[in-house]
Amino acid sequence: xxxxxxxxxxxxxxxxxxxxLAARLAEKGYSVAINFHRDKEGAERLxxxxxxxxxxxxxxxxxxxxxxxxxxxxxxxxxxxxxxxNCAGIxxxxxxxxxxxxLWDEVIRTNLTGAFNTIKAFAPLMIEAxxxxxxxxxxxxxxxxxxxxxxxxxxxxxxxxxxxxAAAELGRYNISVNAVLPGFMPTRMGASAEAAMxxxxxxxxxxxxxxxxxxxxxxxxxAGMKCVTGQVYPIESRVF
Numbered sequence: 001x002x003x004x005x006x007x008x009x010x011x012x013x014x015x016x017x018x019x020x021l022a023a024r025l026a027e028k029g030y031s032v033a034i035n036f037h038r039d040k041e042g043a044e045r046l047x048x049x050x051x052x053x054x055x056x057x058x059x060x061x062x063x064x065x066x067x068x069x070x071x072x073x074x075x076x077x078x079x080x081x082x083x084x085x086n087c088a089g090i091x092x093x094x095x096x097x098x099x100x101x102x103l104w105d106e107v108i109r110t111n112l113t114g115a116f117n118t119i120k121a122f123a124p125l126m127i128e129a130x131x132x133x134x135x136x137x138x139x140x141x142x143x144x145x146x147x148x149x150x151x152x153x154x155x156x157x158x159x160x161x162x163x164x165x166a167a168a169e170l171g172r173y174n175i176s177v178n179a180v181l182p183g184f185m186p187t188r189m190g191a192s193a194e195a196a197m198x199x200x201x202x203x204x205x206x207x208x209x210x211x212x213x214x215x216x217x218x219x220x221x222x223a224g225m226k227c228v229t230g231q232v233y234p235i236e237s238r239v240f
Contacts, residue, residue: 004029007078008223009070011035011061011118012088014042016187017137020216021085026050028220033057033074033081035088061088061114064121071121080129083223084122086115086136086159089152096150104151111155112162119166119177127173133223134170136163136179138232143181143240146196160232167230176229180219183210183236204237 008025012018013034019042025032031053036043043056057073059066074081090110092103115136126132141149142156160179167177184200186209201209218235222228234240 006082007031007033007074007080008083008085009033009035009057009074009081009118009122010085010087011114012037012086014039014046015087015089016185017182017212017215018085018087019046020212021087021219022046022054023050024216024220025083025223026052026054028224030083031055031078033070035059035061035070037061037088061086061117062109064117067114067117067121070118071125074122075125080125081122082126082129082132084118084126084132084134085219085223086118086134088114089137089139089156091149091152093148093152095148099150107151108155111152112158115159115162119162123166123170123173123175126170126175130174131226132173132175133225134166134175134177135219135223136160136177137219138163138179138181140181140183140234140236140238140240143232143234163232164230171229174226176225176227178222178229179232180215180222181232181234181236182212182215182219183234183238185210185212185215187212200238203239205239206237208237210236 008030014036022032035057057070059070138159139156141153145153163179
């Protein structure tokens with residue numbers, strides 16, 4: 001158990017933002033559960049880096065049974081969960097008329113259904129504890145739409161709607177649900193799209209990309225707030 005007794009789970013915990021969130025949460029005294037799907041090596045490396053009460057949980061968030069197994073593990077290990085951060089996300093960029101239905105389904109399954117699965121599985125733990133905070137990582141593309149990102153944009157827009165609906169339902173249990181739009185960051189996913197990165201920098205009022213450290217700082221601080229819910233926060237420098 002951590003020094004604060006607080007616990008957090010991050011889906012997609014080995015990604016660029018996920019790994020920084022894990023480190024910052026650990027620095028704040030949280031015991032952190034790092035969820036990963038395939039990157040076992042990355043998860044184990046991150047586990048060694050942050051130490052403390054951290055654990056790794058392998059699961060495909062799009063699979064309800066695997067997510068429920070994660071919830072059982074967390075319950076057994078810690079008894080409950082204070083913060084759930086849905087950071088798992090993929091993109092399969094191509095023009096809509098060329099997008100295969102299987103790729104559409106893959107993106108929706110991870111980005112949207114994954115968040116639905118985790119909220120459904122972990123909300124009962126928070127209800128029992130009488131509090132909790134769920135943060136969904138959405139995207140600028142979800143609010144504005146983007147050429148070549150029909151599936152990704154749709155999943156992230158729907159995630160904002162899921163956030164507000166969940167906030168309305170879970171508020172009576174003292175559970176906050178918010179979404180954060182961290183902006184375009186030079187993570188593995190972002191760096192693989194050079195044209196999009198260039199456009200993001202051009203559209204920025206500051207002529208820059210979003211800073212991963214600032215994003216992680218904001219999200220971790222939000223996770224500790226008790227009186228904010230049902231909000232969708234853009235934390236970047238492009239106009240909405």
